[in-house]
Amino acid sequence: MNATCRPKSAAVLLIIFTVLFIPAIKAFALTAGEITKGFTCTCGCNMLVSACEGSMECAPAKEITDQVAQMIETGQSKEEIIQYFVNTKGEQILAAPTKKGFNLTAWILPFLAIILGAGGIYLFIDKCLISGKDTDDESKDSDKKQVYEGKYLDLFKKELKDFEL
Amino acid sequence: MSEIGLYSILIAMFLAAYSSFTAVVGIKKRRGEMIASAENAAVAVFGLLSLASVALIYALVTRDFQIEYVAKYTSRSLSTVYTLAAFYAGQKGSLLFWGWLLSLYTAIVIFQNRRKNRKLLPWVLAVMMAIDFFFVVLMVFVTNPFERLPYMPLDGQGLNPMLQNPGMIFHPPTLFLGYVGFTVPFAFALAALITGQLGDDWIKTTRKWTIISWLFLTAGNLLGMEWAYVELGWGGYWAWDPVENASFMPWIVGTAYLHSVMIQEKRDMLKVWNMVLILLTFLLTIFGTFITRSGLIASVHSFGESSLGWMFLAFLVVTLIISVGLLIYRLPDLRSKNQLDSLLSRESSFLYNNLLFVGIAFAVFWGTLFPIISEAARGVKITVGPPFYNAVITPIALTLLFLMGVCPLIAWRKTTLKNFGKKILFPTVVSAAGAALLYVLQIRSLLVLITLALCIFVSINLFLEFFNGMRTRHTLLQEGYLRALWNLVARNKRRYGGHIVHFGVVLLFMAMSGTAFNTEKQITVNKGESFKIKQYLLKYEGLSEYPTAGKERTVATLTVFNDNHKVGVLSPEKALFRGQENPTTEVAIHMTLKEDLYVILAGYGKDWATFKVLVNPLVVWLWIGGGIMALGTVIVMLPDRRKRKQSISKDTRAEAI
Structure with a gap:
């Protein structure tokens, strides 16, 4: 294997491993904790229900957890339980914005900003490279340029000065 | 008085x-x-x-x-x-x-x-x-x-009562030392803009101020995490609370500045960008104070609603206008003399890492303010909590971790793709093999595997940096290996101190990946009964109640066995402070390098008690990683004897002339 092939082989290896690991994501059985980790406590602490319940003996947090556990027992799905709490307590019970409508901007904007920033960096470096190349080209016939500049530069500066006045 | x-x-x-x-x-x-x-x-x-x-x-x-x-x-x-x-x-x-x-x-x-x-x-x-x-x-x-x-x-x-924890003694002052410290580089930056003295002088003068402030902010955040972990009793250490975000944002932008300022020192480039970053860092410290003091955003940390926040907002706006105005005024003078030579160079990689640092700061800023924006735009109150930040920040942070490993492999000015490929091959193969081994060892979370593979990747590159430098000194100067290592670090403290900081960051990432394997159990047991969680067996011995000077303590005693070997006694408790209506939780933790056994006394009766028990893997590496980051930062700051000698001899010569 020659040296140029090695990076490619490494990349292929990496892809193979990544693909192999994808099936590693497994499904979990529905628990109250799984749902309350997505809820913010209504006591005003701004913590997750699961966190607030553990730390502060919070009555609203306990109430929510008990109710969620009860709803799981009656066979309701995760989506149904979440929708019930959104309907009764408002959207602010969700610990993260939904991924639809206006809330989508919350999710998209950070990545959009990074993509735009990356584009900006690319253009900046590209501009640097082009001007660097120009400088190289210019330096090849620098003697010619110096003659040119020497001849016309003073005239140009004088005209510019007159123009500004 | x-x-x-x-x-x-x-x-x-x-x-x-x-x-x-x-x-x-x-x-x-x-x-x-x-x-x-x-x-x-x-x-x-x-x-x-x-x-x-x-x-x-x-x-x-x-x-x-x-x-x-x-x-x-x-x-x-x-x-x-x-x-x-x-x-x-x-x-x-x-x-x-x-x-x-x-x-x-x-x-x-x-x-x-x-x-x-x-x-x-x-x-x-x-x-x-x-x-x-x-x-x-x-x-x-x-x-x-x-x-x-x-x-x-x-x-x-x-x-x-929650403030009556050793964390209270160290966490707020450390954060304040960092927050206030960033005023110094900010003031020098403004002074440079006002006077037009835009060379490197202000940067060199404020370098140590910036690093010390950054160190304090790092330590402050880590101490806050430790405090939350041992005091709040929910088993976690970072909740993406708006006030946590407020201290995180200046830290991350300050980190970007610490990186990009190196480009200005080495290549006289990115002057505008560095100005923007240091001005932004200071403005974010004021923004954080505004959040904490205004009561505008609900937070477990906030000082409550007050008019003070609006004064900070006014101050923030005035400072922003002055800073931006001066920056625009001096823009023509801040043009760089040098230019980037390649998309694949150390300078470019610093630009990429800066993009990600600022991207993270923006994501946190956006998430912190989004509830207000949503209410203004839709009239609907929403919450932006940990699930949002974890989903948005994680991919950016992992890319940053990857760059941290890649940067030392890239030369200044220009690196060819072929050369880069050669250098990256070995660490890539080893980290992929490491990930495979972890998979075999039953680690089946994709995110964790990627994180740990990247941790291996960065660690190998950092190790090679030290090893190659040490071997070169050993070969060329016939120094013993330890002596060569010592001299290598001592003669380039900034570079190798920085690598040590990066290794601390790797440990932080590794520790955070452990949260994917947290195990939790809530159980009620009678006195004398035992229960199991993972390999641990906990025997409930009973309760004791006694008053102290400031509180009534109710302490449960649990004997802990790990694979049938007694490893100690844990005493989680409830404390009712004088003048308070509700008791607070004092957790008990059995800490090992592998994992923490974290026990909360959730409730109790005459002969029974309810415990919430968690097994949190790798948490201790957060604190070790933090310590290593601090050590690396101190090495970076140590005075350079050679430079001092040079400057002394220069002064002596100047005096002689």
Whole structure:
């Protein structure tokens, strides 16, 4: 294997491993904790229900957890339980914005900003490279340029000065 | 004594205004004695605010409950150490602490620059004193720490029980030291913009200030995490609370600045960007204070709703306008002389890491403000909590981790793809093999595998940096391996100290990946009964209740066995502090390098108790990683003997000439 092939082989290896690991994501059985980790406590602490319940003996947090556990027992799905709490307590019970409508901007904007920033960096470096190349080209016939500049530069500066006045 | 404090801040207010104003007039009129007077006034402000701080501490210790602040944050039963910590526990005291720290830093800056930076210093002084003036004005007119009650209460309300933790002694002052520290580079940056002295002088002068402030902010955040972990009792250490975000944002932008400033020092590039970053870092510290003090965003940390927040907002807007105005004015002078030579160069990689740092800061900023934006746009209140931040920040942070490993492999100016491919091959193969091994060892979370593979990748690159350098010294200079390693680090402290910091960051990532494997169990047991969680067996021995000076303690005793070997006794408890209605939770933790066994006493009766037990893998590596980051930062800051010798010989030569 020659040296140029090695990076490619490494990349292929990496892809193979990544693909192999994808099936590693497994499904979990529905628990109250799984749902309350997505809820913010209504006591005003701004913590997750699961966190607030553990730390502060919070009555609203306990109430929510008990109710969620009860709803799981009656066979309701995760989506149904979440929708019930959104309907009764408002959207602010969700610990993260939904991924639809206006809330989508919350999710998209950070990545959009990074993509735009990356584009900006690319253009900046590209501009640097082009001007660097120009400088190289210019330096090849620098003697010619110096003659040119020497001849016309003073005239140009004088005209510019007159123009500004 | 409180009158002394009150008059001290009053006089300090006038002197801060005088110092700032006189420094500017002194520069304009070119009168050295006015500048000297401004410097003296600034030192006097430090003296007066020190006196005010001593007066407040004296009032706290002597329990002068007629002072509203003392009555609100102390009580007769509060221990001396927390009484002292009460100095910065409340809004008023913390502002005095902030103002005092700023005056201390100003005095140090004056002392450090008495024979250098003489063109910049008056403006630096004017900026720092103007900021201190703002804080002292707040103390005098809005939140006077010496405000007196019309009556003398018999006892105070006492310190919030959650604040009665060793974390309270170290976490807030460390954060304040970092927050206030960033004022120094900010003031120098503004001074450079005002005077047009846009060379490297201000950067070199403020380099140590920036690193020290960054170190304190890093330590402050980590201490806050440790405090949350042991005190809040939910088994986690970072909740993406708006106030946590407020201290995280200046830290991450400050980190970006610390990286990009190297490009200016080495290649005289990115001057505008560096200005933007340091101005932004300072503005974010004020933004954080605005969030904490306004009550605008709900937070477990906030000082409650007050008009103070809006004053910080006004201050923020004014500072932003001045900073941006000056930046635009000086834009033509900030053009770089050099240019980037390649998309694949060390300089470019720093640009990419800066993009990600700022991207993370933006994501956190956006998430923090989104509830307000949503309410304004839709009229619907929403919450932006951990699930959002974890989903958005994780991919960006992992890309950053990858770059951290890649950067040392890329040369300055230009690297060919072929060369880069050669260098990256070995670490890539080893990290992929490491991930495969972890998979075999039953780690089946994709995110964790990617994180750990990247940790291996970065660690190998860092190790190779040390190993190759050491081997080169060993071969060329015939130094023993340990000697070669020592000299390698000692002769390039910035580079290798930086690598040590990066290794600390790797450990942080590794520790955070452990959260994917947290195990939790809630169980009620009778006295003498045992229960299992993972390989641990816990036997409930019973409860004991007893009063102490400030609280009633109810302590459960559990004997812990790990694979049938007794490893210790844990004592989680509930504490009911005097004057409080609800008990607080004191967790018990059995800490090992592999995992923490974290036990919370959730409830209890005569012969029974309910426990919430968690097994949190790898948590201890957070604190070890933090310690390594601090060690690396200290190495970076150590003075360079060679440079000092060179500068001494240069001075000697200059004197001789």
